Amino acid sequence: MKKRNFLLKHSYERRTTSDMVFDAINHIFLIIVCLLIFYPLYYVLIASLTDPTVVNTGKLLFYPENLYLEGYKRALEYPSLTNGYVNTIQYTLMSVVVSLFTTIPAAYALSRKDLPGRKTIMFLFTFTMFFSGGIIPMFLTIKSLNIYNTSWALVLPAAVSVYNLIVCRSFFESALPIEILEASKIDGCSDFAFFFRIALPLSSTIIAVMALFYATSMWNTFFNALMFLQDDNKMPLQVVLRNLVLSNQLSAGSSGAEIAERRKIIDQLKYVIITVAALPLIAIYPFLQRFFVAGVTIGAVKG
Amino acid sequence: MQKILKQSNQSKNIKFRIYQVVKSYQLYILLIPALIWLALFCYYPMYGLVIAFKDFKIRRGILNSPWANPIFKFFEQFFSTSIAKTVIVNTLLLSAYQLLFTFWVPIVFALLLNQIKRPMLKKTIQTVSYAPYFLSNVVLVSVISVLFSANGIINNIIVENGGTVKLFTSQAQYFRPMYIGSTIYQTMGFNAIIYIAALTNISPEYYEAAMIDGASKLKRILYIDIPLIMPTVILMFILSLGNIMTIGYEKAYLMQSPANTTVSEIISTHVYKVGLQSAQYSYATAVGLFNSVVNFIILFLANLLSKKTADISIF
Numbered sequence: 001m002k003k004r005n006f007l008l009k010h011s012y013e014r015r016t017t018s019d020m021v022f023d024a025i026n027h028i029f030l031i032i033v034c035l036l037i038f039y040p041l042y043y044v045l046i047a048s049l050t051d052p053t054v055v056n057t058g059k060l061l062f063y064p065e066n067l068y069l070e071g072y073k074r075a076l077e078y079p080s081l082t083n084g085y086v087n088t089i090q091y092t093l094m095s096v097v098v099s100l101f102t103t104i105p106a107a108y109a110l111s112r113k114d115l116p117g118r119k120t121i122m123f124l125f126t127f128t129m130f131f132s133g134g135i136i137p138m139f140l141t142i143k144s145l146n147i148y149n150t151s152w153a154l155v156l157p158a159a160v161s162v163y164n165l166i167v168c169r170s171f172f173e174s175a176l177p178i179e180i181l182e183a184s185k186i187d188g189c190s191d192f193a194f195f196f197r198i199a200l201p202l203s204s205t206i207i208a209v210m211a212l213f214y215a216t217s218m219w220n221t222f223f224n225a226l227m228f229l230q231d232d233n234k235m236p237l238q239v240v241l242r243n244l245v246l247s248n249q250l251s252a253g254s255s256g257a258e259i260a261e262r263r264k265i266i267d268q269l270k271y272v273i274i275t276v277a278a279l280p281l282i283a284i285y286p287f288l289q290r291f292f293v294a295g296v297t298i299g300a301v302k303g
Numbered sequence: 304m305q306k307i308l309k310q311s312n313q314s315k316n317i318k319f320r321i322y323q324v325v326k327s328y329q330l331y332i333l334l335i336p337a338l339i340w341l342a343l344f345c346y347y348p349m350y351g352l353v354i355a356f357k358d359f360k361i362r363r364g365i366l367n368s369p370w371a372n373p374i375f376k377f378f379e380q381f382f383s384t385s386i387a388k389t390v391i392v393n394t395l396l397l398s399a400y401q402l403l404f405t406f407w408v409p410i411v412f413a414l415l416l417n418q419i420k421r422p423m424l425k426k427t428i429q430t431v432s433y434a435p436y437f438l439s440n441v442v443l444v445s446v447i448s449v450l451f452s453a454n455g456i457i458n459n460i461i462v463e464n465g466g467t468v469k470l471f472t473s474q475a476q477y478f479r480p481m482y483i484g485s486t487i488y489q490t491m492g493f494n495a496i497i498y499i500a501a502l503t504n505i506s507p508e509y510y511e512a513a514m515i516d517g518a519s520k521l522k523r524i525l526y527i528d529i530p531l532i533m534p535t536v537i538l539m540f541i542l543s544l545g546n547i548m549t550i551g552y553e554k555a556y557l558m559q560s561p562a563n564t565t566v567s568e569i570i571s572t573h574v575y576k577v578g579l580q581s582a583q584y585s586y587a588t589a590v591g592l593f594n595s596v597v598n599f600i601i602l603f604l605a606n607l608l609s610k611k612t613a614d615i616s617i618f
Binding site for chain 2: 145282
């Protein structure tokens with residue numbers, strides 16, 4: 001392959017002027033796109049560290065001029081924020097465990113072509129991707145299961161994502177050739193033994209992909225929390241963020257500070273809160289991108 | 304004779320099927336957790352849809368609540384209000400604009416990125432392009448609200464260049480552009496993954512042949528890349544058509560302000576408000592059901608069309 005590309009480049013390709021112009025424009029264009037994507041996020045981070053009077057002049061910031069950390073100090077004083085953080089971490093961990101427990105075994109079973117009723121079961125799952133009860137029946141279901149206003153109200157409805165299930169099934173179909181199954185069947189291996197001792201050890205990639213997908217979606221969950229939770233102290237980070245930043249429930253306390261000073265702190269607190277809410281995922285995703293790219297492409301094989 | 308043979312064949316068949324099912328019992332055990340989930344959180348709520356046809360009282364439960372009289376009472380109620388037209392039009396317009404303006408962006412991005420041959424640069428651009436996908440809607444809308452606020456950086460730049468302050472986050476006229484722009488920002492990189500994968504699967508022989516014939520880069524994109532990723536494009540298009548009425552209500556809800564509800568109130572936000580905030584369960588369920596059914600019909604038609612014309616279908 002390498003050698004072929006080498007040949008290709010040097011014997012066939014004549015770099016014409018139009019190709020060079022295309023390349024140049026393409027490079028510049030994509031780099032600009034990249035900056036447009038990246039800069040707003042970078043700006044929020046820098047604004048969270050900069051003196052709000054500088055931020056309020058509205059100029060472009062490239063590094064924290066007048067480093068000012070009051071916002072972070074104040075953010076720690078908001079119990080709802082730290083509380084939301086702890087809740088989100090708890091819900092995310094629960095969700096990953098529960099979802100892996102439901103998704104992985106089911107995906108394996110559905111990957112087995114010899115499973116009687118496989119098509120019907122698969123149809124029952126896929127149908128729900130295109131038709132659902134909607135929010136009110138879901139809300140009533142949560143109520144009638146007596147899990148309203150508990151962490152299970154967030155974790156259980158998200159226990160399976162049919163899209164993830166299909167991705168995972170496609171992985172098993174391609175990663176476990178039928179020959180392995182046949183050989184182990186001859187040696188008297190049961191389905192359980194095959195799943196736990198052969199399929200699972202071979203599927204660390206897909207387990208990582210699933211954990212990542214489920215964790216991201218639970219970390220970012222907002223509407224379900226709004227619908228299925230009631231107590232303020234159970235709300236996850238996203239709801240707290242919405243309340244503080246979008247519904248303007250921020251206050252800088254009344255400890256005798258000047259009004260201008262308070263205004264300044266509130267402005268900065270917004271940047272600080274957005275930063276702390278977004279940072280964990282933004283910081284780790286570059287290291288995990290191999291996995292979600294794998295996930296998306298596996299899913300595409302048998303959409 | 305034949306009949307008896309057929310019968311015994313049938314009973315053999317049934318016996319064989321039963322044997323197969325029994326033999327696979329361990330696989331069914333592996334399926335149990337997911338099936339329980341499916342029953343409780345997908346099909347039980349679908350059963351709950353009957354309250355759209357009932358005068359549902361939460362104390363009496365679904366079964367004991369009386370049937371609505373007439374049976375389509377809540378649907379009629381919805382269509383008789385002036386809000387019905389507004390939310391339906393808003394939903395359809397927002398979805399249509401979204402499809403029109405966002406669908407092709409990841410494809411173009413993938414085609415252009417595919418032309419970059421420096422691996423490091425390509426990788427960096429791709430990694431950056433995913434970043435917004437990992438922002439939640441709340442974070443995204445928060446970022447918009449601070450950057451586009453009256454004293455935010457965007458307005459400062461506009462004012463410095465001689466413009467006047469624009470109320471991007473509250474005025475109705477800016478809602479759709481902001482909504483769609485932020486959707487492009489969020490999903491371009493991530494949705495491009497699937498096209499990039501399709502592009503890397505194209506056999507180099509096509510390019511070789513084209514290069515010998517002296518095809519320029521642009522020609523190669525137009526006549527090799529685009530036709531060969533077309534099946535993926537069509538598939539993605541059907542899937543997005545299927546979601547046309549399930550447009551992200553979370554973001555619409557978050558981006559609502561008192562001044563822009565004339566365009567930002569869509570079916571699902573309306574359902575949430577009347578259903579959960581003012582507890583009109585039956586009415587809200589009827590509206591939601593109307594939404595789901597229309598959505599399903601659109602998906603079904605799109606699928607039928609592509610099956611007929613391009614032989615690509617999702618079911």
